[in-house]
Amino acid sequence: MKNIDESDIHSFVNAVSGFFLQVTEEKVEIRSAYLVEDGIKPTTFELTSYITLSGNYTGRIYFSAPRALIAHLLLMMQEPDRSEERLLDAVGEIANTISGNARKHFGEAMEVTVPVTQATKPDWLEKTVSPRSYAILVKWKQYRASVIVDIQTIE
Amino acid sequence: MDKRNEQSVFARYRKIILAVILFMVVDSLVIGINFYNTYKADESALSINLSGRQGTLSQRITTVLLLMQRSLDANDESSLVGNLQDSDLTVNIFNLPPSVVRNLKELDQTVTLFDTTLKGFSDGGIVTGGDGKPTLLTQVETAVSRQLVADTSEIWTKYFELLKPLLGEERNFSVAELKEAVSYAQNNNLEIQRLMNDLTTDLETVANKRASTLRIVLVIGIIVAFINFCYTVIITLRDLMSGDKKLAESRNENAEILATVHEGLFLLNKDKKLGTQFSESLPRMLHMDIVPGMDFMPILKNMVSSEVYESAVDYVELLLGERVKESLVASLNPLTNIPVSMLDKFGNTQSRYLSFFFNRALVDDKISHVLVTVQDVTDRVQLQKQVEQAKSMSKAEVETLLRLAGNDFTSLQQFIDNTSQALGQINEKLSESHDDTRALLHTLNYVLRLVHGIKGEAAALGIEALEGYAHACEQEMVAMRESGQELTSDSIVRVAVLLEGFYERYSSLANIASRLGSVLGTGALNRPDAAAAPIVHPMVEHVTHLAQRIATDHGKEVEISCHFDKLSGLPDHIVRELQSISIQLVRNALVHGIETPTERLTRNKPRTGSLSLWCEYLGSGLYEFTVRDDGRGIVPEHLRANFVKNGRLTPEKAAAMSDKEIAGLIFKPGISTADKANIDAGHGVGLDVVLEKVDTMQGGRLSVKSRPDSFTEFRIQFSAA
Numbered sequence: 001m002k003n004i005d006e007s008d009i010h011s012f013v014n015a016v017s018g019f020f021l022q023v024t025e026e027k028v029e030i031r032s033a034y035l036v037e038d039g040i041k042p043t044t045f046e047l048t049s050y051i052t053l054s055g056n057y058t059g060r061i062y063f064s065a066p067r068a069l070i071a072h073l074l075l076m077m078q079e080p081d082r083s084e085e086r087l088l089d090a091v092g093e094i095a096n097t098i099s100g101n102a103r104k105h106f107g108e109a110m111e112v113t114v115p116v117t118q119a120t121k122p123d124w125l126e127k128t129v130s131p132r133s134y135a136i137l138v139k140w141k142q143y144r145a146s147v148i149v150d151i152q153t154i155e
Numbered sequence: 156m157d158k159r160n161e162q163s164v165f166a167r168y169r170k171i172i173l174a175v176i177l178f179m180v181v182d183s184l185v186i187g188i189n190f191y192n193t194y195k196a197d198e199s200a201l202s203i204n205l206s207g208r209q210g211t212l213s214q215r216i217t218t219v220l221l222l223m224q225r226s227l228d229a230n231d232e233s234s235l236v237g238n239l240q241d242s243d244l245t246v247n248i249f250n251l252p253p254s255v256v257r258n259l260k261e262l263d264q265t266v267t268l269f270d271t272t273l274k275g276f277s278d279g280g281i282v283t284g285g286d287g288k289p290t291l292l293t294q295v296e297t298a299v300s301r302q303l304v305a306d307t308s309e310i311w312t313k314y315f316e317l318l319k320p321l322l323g324e325e326r327n328f329s330v331a332e333l334k335e336a337v338s339y340a341q342n343n344n345l346e347i348q349r350l351m352n353d354l355t356t357d358l359e360t361v362a363n364k365r366a367s368t369l370r371i372v373l374v375i376g377i378i379v380a381f382i383n384f385c386y387t388v389i390i391t392l393r394d395l396m397s398g399d400k401k402l403a404e405s406r407n408e409n410a411e412i413l414a415t416v417h418e419g420l421f422l423l424n425k426d427k428k429l430g431t432q433f434s435e436s437l438p439r440m441l442h443m444d445i446v447p448g449m450d451f452m453p454i455l456k457n458m459v460s461s462e463v464y465e466s467a468v469d470y471v472e473l474l475l476g477e478r479v480k481e482s483l484v485a486s487l488n489p490l491t492n493i494p495v496s497m498l499d500k501f502g503n504t505q506s507r508y509l510s511f512f513f514n515r516a517l518v519d520d521k522i523s524h525v526l527v528t529v530q531d532v533t534d535r536v537q538l539q540k541q542v543e544q545a546k547s548m549s550k551a552e553v554e555t556l557l558r559l560a561g562n563d564f565t566s567l568q569q570f571i572d573n574t575s576q577a578l579g580q581i582n583e584k585l586s587e588s589h590d591d592t593r594a595l596l597h598t599l600n601y602v603l604r605l606v607h608g609i610k611g612e613a614a615a616l617g618i619e620a621l622e623g624y625a626h627a628c629e630q631e632m633v634a635m636r637e638s639g640q641e642l643t644s645d646s647i648v649r650v651a652v653l654l655e656g657f658y659e660r661y662s663s664l665a666n667i668a669s670r671l672g673s674v675l676g677t678g679a680l681n682r683p684d685a686a687a688a689p690i691v692h693p694m695v696e697h698v699t700h701l702a703q704r705i706a707t708d709h710g711k712e713v714e715i716s717c718h719f720d721k722l723s724g725l726p727d728h729i730v731r732e733l734q735s736i737s738i739q740l741v742r743n744a745l746v747h748g749i750e751t752p753t754e755r756l757t758r759n760k761p762r763t764g765s766l767s768l769w770c771e772y773l774g775s776g777l778y779e780f781t782v783r784d785d786g787r788g789i790v791p792e793h794l795r796a797n798f799v800k801n802g803r804l805t806p807e808k809a810a811a812m813s814d815k816e817i818a819g820l821i822f823k824p825g826i827s828t829a830d831k832a833n834i835d836a837g838h839g840v841g842l843d844v845v846l847e848k849v850d851t852m853q854g855g856r857l858s859v860k861s862r863p864d865s866f867t868e869f870r871i872q873f874s875a876a
Contacts, residue, residue: 004655006648013648030644033651034586035658037579043586132658134651137588144588 004134004151008105009033012061013136013147015101019094020140024076028138028145036133036148043137043146044125045069047087049095049117053102055110059130059151061102063094064120069143088117098147171394174387181383185376192369198293199362204285205272205292206358209307210351212269216318217344219262220337223321226255227330263322266315273311276304276354300357307350310343419529422516425475427451430524440509440529442495451527455490458509463489467511474513474525481515488513492536508536566693569731570612571665574621577605578657585651595642602650603632604844606657611738611844614704615697624660628653694734695719698741702766705745712752712762713745718769721778725875732848733780733871737768739845740782740869748786748867758864760785776874777854783868789861791817818859822846845869 013030021027036042045066052060070087079086095115102112125148133150165172251259268283275282275292284290295301317336320328409432413420419437422430431447438445441454452471456464466489473484490511510532516524581602589595610625631653635646695717706713722730749755749764756762765785773779791814798804798820809817822842849855854874861867 004652006645006652009648009652010645030647031588031590032586033648034582035651035655037582039579040582040586132655134648134655135586136648137586139588139590 004149004153008151009134009136009149011101011105012098012149013138015098016063016094016138016145016147018101019097020073023073024140026140028140030136031139031144032135032137034135035131036129036135036150037131042125042129042133042135042148043144044120044148045145046120047091047117048120048125049088049091049115051095051099051102051115052113053106053110053151055106057106057110057151057153059133059149061095061098061151062125062129062148063091063098063145064125064148065091065094065145066143069140069145072141072143084119088119092117168394170390171387174383174390178380178383178387181376181380185373185380188372188376189369192365192372195365196362196369199358199365201284201290201292202276202295203355203358203362205282206276206351206355208285209269209272209276209354210348212265212272213344213347213351215265216262216269217340219258219265220321220333220340222258223255223262223333224337226252226258227333259321259326262318266318266322270311270315273304273308276300277308295354295358297357297361300354300361303350303354303357307347307354310347310350314339314343314347417531419527421445421527422524423451423471423475423513423527424524425522427471427475437529440531458495459490459493463493471513471525474515475522477522492532507531508533566616566697567668570616570618571661571668573612573731574609574661575665577609578654578661581605581654581657585647585654589644589647592642595644595646596636598647599632599636599642599650600843602654603629603636604847606632607739607844608735609657611701611735611742614742615701615734615738617700617704618664621660621664624656628657694722694730694737697734698737698768701738702741702745705742706749706764709745710751711745711749711764713749713764713766716765716767716769718767721770721772725778729852729873729875732852733770736780736845736848736871737782739842741766741768743842744782744784744786744867748784748788750787773872778873778875780871780873781868783866785866788863788865788867789818789821789859790863794818794821818861822857849873 013028017027017029034040042062042064044062044064047067047070048062048064050060050062067087070090071082074082074086074090077090079090092115095117099112099115103110129148129150130152133148136147136149138145138147271280272282272292274280276295279292279294281289282292295304314336317332317339320326320332321336413432413434416434417436419434419440421433421437424430427450429445429447429449429451433445433447441458443454452464452468455467459467466487470484470487470489473479473487474481488511490509493509493511495507495509508531510530512528512530514526514528515522516526584598584601587594587598589598606625606628610622610629613619613622613625632650635642635649698717699715702713702715705711722733744766749766750758750760752762755764767783768781770778770780794817795804795809795812798817799806799809803820804812822845846857849857849871852871852873854872856872858870858872859868860870
């Protein structure tokens with residue numbers, strides 16, 4: 001995505017990693033990073049949360065993960081409730097952590113909305129995400145999850 | 156309101172104004188006629204009244220005369236006159252009884268009244284009215300009346316002569332005169348009364364006729380006035396309806412304009428509030444609900460930075476003030492090309508650029524509103540950026556693009572297609588999971604090969620912007636690959652960012668090329684002759700151009716000979732692969748093979764090096780493509796020393812390897828014999844690319860022949876069957 005450097009991308013991925021490290025003492029690792037293009041779709045999983053940025057940078061940061069990953073996470077958090085609602089809450093918490101890091105990284109002038117969470121609809125992100133957004137695939141334990149950085153600067 | 160406005164108001168309401176004037180004229184006429192007839196009716200009433208009175212007066216005169224006669228008869232006439240025997244003797248009025256004296260006084264009044272009234276009827280004049288006050292009696296008008304008055308006057312003239320002695324203060328009359336007068340009265344009183352009655356009847360007839368005429372005139376007047384009133388009402392209603400219709404049409408047209416226009420349009424009043432009407436695109440452009448009467452400044456405050464907002468407040472104040480000319484402050488408008496964020500139909504945030512333009516709306520030379528036009532100038536701003544980007548390209552690059560677009564658009568288009576394909580391949584590779592360092596290294600080498608290929612093609616075409624960026628990427632990735640530290644998975648993010656940079660430059664190039672193509676009418680590959688155009692000639696040109704450029708850069712001289720006749724019948728994709736291979740081998744030959752002129756002269760070689768490329772058909776569908784230079788050749792000992800020097804091989808391992816094995820290393824990724832890396836060599840990618848491409852060709856085989864200080868020859872066999 002235009003005018004975004006790897007430190008911006010790392011700030012979002014590190015937020016996710018930091019969350020897992022804090023909760024499970026196990027960080028996530030990047031496995032691939034590519035651009036969403038024609039024919040190369042963003043990798044998405046069953047649950048997705050996102051925050052919307054405005055200010056000097058505009059766009060969205062998505063975090064998408066499979067139910068199994070989030071359920072495992074809740075298990076490690078000793079959370080007995082693993083209902084759909086609670087799973088979505090957990091995905092939202094991760095987006096919230098990304099939001100906090102975004103504020104730190106880009107400064108307080110950056111406006112960030114509260115996280116929106118939802119069960120991922122088929123083809124939703126393919127239609128929604130801008131071309132040349134960054135898709136970062138991360139691994140935690142045996143699971144995969146993705147961080148999609150769809151932001152650009154306003155000059 | 157100025158004169159022109161007055162004229163336009165009169166023109167607009169002309170019919171109504173004329174109708175009202177006509178209405179007033181007709182009404183005035185009716186009123187005038189009515190007034191005239193009333194006056195005439197009064198006159199008639201007076202005449203009738205007085206003519207009736209004449210009969211009464213005549214009767215009264217007769218009565219008085221008879222009363223006097225009887226009174227005289229009843230008294231001793233001798234006591235009244237001096238000589239009773241003589242009936243002609245004058246009556247002594249002092250001897251008359253009081254009743255007779257009273258009768259005489261009444262006779263005076265009655266006769267005078269009758270006489271003046273009759274003269275009034277005859278000639279017109281002031282007479283004593285019924286109320287005893289003087290009043291104007293007009294001459295009778297009709298012939299009948301005039302005849303009646305004339306007849307009456309004729310009788311009255313003699314009658315009056317007979318009565319004269321009985322009148323006045325003197326009253327010197329004789330009994331005989333009285334008797335004569337009584338006798339005349341008795342004979343003519345009835346006639347006079349009849350005449351006066353006839354006169355009354357005639358006057359009444361005239362009056363009735365006039366009243367009848369008056370009624371007709373009044374009725375006509377009222378009808379005309381009514382018609383005129385109806386006409387006025389109809390005209391007014393029609394004008395009003397026409398005005399309403401025009402207003403409605405105008406409103407509909409306004410609504411259509413506001414619904415259709417792409418710009419955001421609205422009026423701003425002096426309180427900086429929005430007017431009641433605005434274009435439908437405005438809420439969409441401002442990404443908010445718009446309500447008439449909304450404050451404009453808070454809307455703006457949410458859209459722009461505080462600095463721009465403050466400037467905008469001052470600017471709008473200036474526009475709404477009367478003191479400053481609009482044209483003078485236009486250049487101060489801070490609200491042009493304002494970046495704003497808005498959501499698209501999928502709910503994604505999009506960056507757009509808006510411009511606000513302000514124009515004063517004047518009424519009677521006073522500012523009533525400010526018309527605000529909002530334009531989405533995103534495309535224009537982006538185009539400007541592209542133009543600026545294009546401007547930032549070197550003159551040589553622009554010339555190269557122009558040359559390619561004008562003469563060799565197929566090659567340029569091919570390069571663009573190849574680059575697009577290569578970038579897609581890189582991206583696809585990056586999307587694969589990288590679970591260990593080996594996978595990362597594999598991806599890095601893969602990306603490097605593709606980037607090197609792009610660099611080579613860009614260099615051959617003289618597109619320095621992409622060649623330079625590819626070189627920078629190459630350097631960075633080589634540094635990653637060769638860093639002492641273990642590659643981390645985070646490196647893949649950096650590669651993705653580099654790829655994005657590539658896409659950015661590629662898009663810009665593709666866009667400029669497309670524009671140039673359309674401007675120059677080359678029409679890219681859509682040209683009917685494009686598909687049939689041989690791509691061999693451009694290949695010769697590109698290879699020659701690249702070789703000369705590298706030779707110049709490295710202070711070398713070279714003579715190039717290309718014989719690609721046999722390529723003419725080959726499929727394009729093979730020719731393109733061979734071109735790509737040529738680029739790498741030519742680069743290799745000029746950097747590593749051919750010596751500088753000084754070195755060549757020292758070795759008793761011609762000053763100018765020789766580089767030959769040719770293709771032969773071997774039969775059975777087999778071809779051989781050869782690149783040969785007369786440079787220093789591949790010297791295993793030099794390679795061995797270089798590999799040890801740059802740490803690729805340990806001295807022991809180098810010593811243990813055969814010459815063939817050492818020479819084979821030049822095809823390994825990351826192995827270079829160059830002392831230091833530059834844009835043309837040193838990253839150990841070129842021959843790696845050649846080998847990979849040969850591997851992908853059907854029946855592809857690569858062989859190398861070389862003799863130290865003499866030549867190096869790369870032969871590539873392939874099948875085109």
